[in-house]
Amino acid sequence: MRKLVILGGGTAGTMMLNKLSRVLNEDQWQITVIDDSETHFYQPGFLFIPFGMYGQKDVVKPRREFFPMRANVVISGIDRIDADHKRVILDDKSVVDYDYLIIATGAKIRPDQTEGLLDDEWGKSKFDFYTLEGAQRLHQFFESWHGGRLVLNMTEMPIKCPVAPLEFLFLADSYFTARGIRDKVELRLATPLSGAFTKPKATEILGGLLEHKNIKVTPDFGIARVDNERKMIVSYDDVEVPYDVLVSIPTNMGDECIARSGLGDELNYVPTDKETLVSEAHDDIFVIGDAGNLPSSKAGSVAHFQSEILFKNFLDRIEGRPMHSSFDGHANCFIESGFGKALLIDFNYDVEPLPGKFPFPGIGPFSLLHETRMNHYGKLAFRWMYWNVLIRGAELPIDSKMSMAGKVAA
Amino acid sequence: METLEILGKHLAVDKDGNLVNRADWNEEIARAIAAQEGIGELTDRHWAVIRAMQKAFDRDGDAPSIRRLTNESGVDVKTLYQLFPKGPAKKAAKIAGLPKPKGCI
């Protein structure tokens, strides 16, 4: 029996498991997936929870519902990978051997990385919405809040879904307007970037939207610490931003099991070939999703495009052929902009998000970098697609390679 | 292709305003870019960071993020911000003649 082990049964791990289960002969291949919990989270849905648009039932399902029958499911923490001996050590020290390994352990928030962030006030006046509990606590807080200064701070890049902080602010604008207290709420983005986003054209358009919605921006803000006494965040160059409520996107890092394995960079991301998706250190290890160090966005859509490349390269690899597929960094993200509208961006390693139309067979074109209702329905439909198509490893009618069709070049 | 006038020369720059050709770079150019970026005299500590940045780029094909830069240069984050205010990684990369770090995607 040849052994494939997949670490992490989240978005990317579940996709790969489903895709490969269909083609790897059951008599020849044993496929194991390891994850430490029974619950699969639809993380993109966390964004809507603080505003009461989604509840817990919309974002959690049992993981096993999405695993194929033949999969050998191990629910356990992963202690570390022993790559030299091709084995994985679990928390209880038991050992799982592999011929090939796919690392899909994702990224998580680490509020402990910022001085003063994680103390008694965490969950009271300082929140995150990158976890279910964080988003739920924030929802409770908002329900009885009468206004004040709300500061959203991104600690450092890269983060999962780099547009989520902007979406949060756009939705907050919409939510407090509906509650009739928008004039009592000051909204501010304190960001380490020089503007709203990482790429020029999108930064210009999204920056315009922030201004239009009266959301203030403190750019180039590298947070050094939270001054809890004075309720301020303080940057390394001593800029102080006061808050009544702080919504933090803490440092995102790969799992500690990557560090324990000696396979990570300074943020525990696995150095990975950005085209083949093979680990740079070990050619029998593939990496997919947020766990890798690729200069692509950390997003479910990106993991999906990667999964098609990884699938082909994996089959080439086990058949002893040269790997012929290469990932181009394709990302495709809806950006919720409040009041029932959204934008869409589509880009890759080389082409920044551009305006224009995005063809989508069956539903019709979406508008790129432009607010429409249609895009908002696209964003909401993404949840259905996620549970029913994406993680089941089925095809989406979007090519894994970015296309210029419909885009208006700058 | 955009260009930037430095010391009487028109040098090709990318959309972030960083030099396209490493061959165009030298210490004199670095001092001129630093002046344009509002950073005064380049001290030994500035140069240590710039060199560390170039070394990391030559090895990794990407300019390091702030976190990696502290490891590479041995200079702590607070000091990096004093040397290169408002985004040390971005600023130091520009002065070092390198593209903006890709890390911030």
Ligand SMILES: Cc1cc2nc3c(=O)[nH]c(=O)nc-3n(C[C@H](O)[C@H](O)[C@H](O)COP(=O)(O)OP(=O)(O)OC[C@H]3O[C@@H](n4cnc5c(N)ncnc54)[C@H](O)[C@@H]3O)c2cc1C
């Ligand atoms: C608020 C928010 C909004 C988002 N919005 C969008 C969006 O609109 N569109 C989009 O495309 N993407 C969005 N994303 C990003 C998307 O959710 C992630 O990029 C995607 O889930 C990554 O998949 P993954 O498989 O790499 O990681 P995950 O889905 O996080 O899976 C990692 C798995 O590994 C397991 N694991 C990790 N370490 C261990 C260990 N030591 N032992 C055992 N198990 C372990 C975890 O339990 C987890 O199940 C959003 C994310 C957030 C937080």
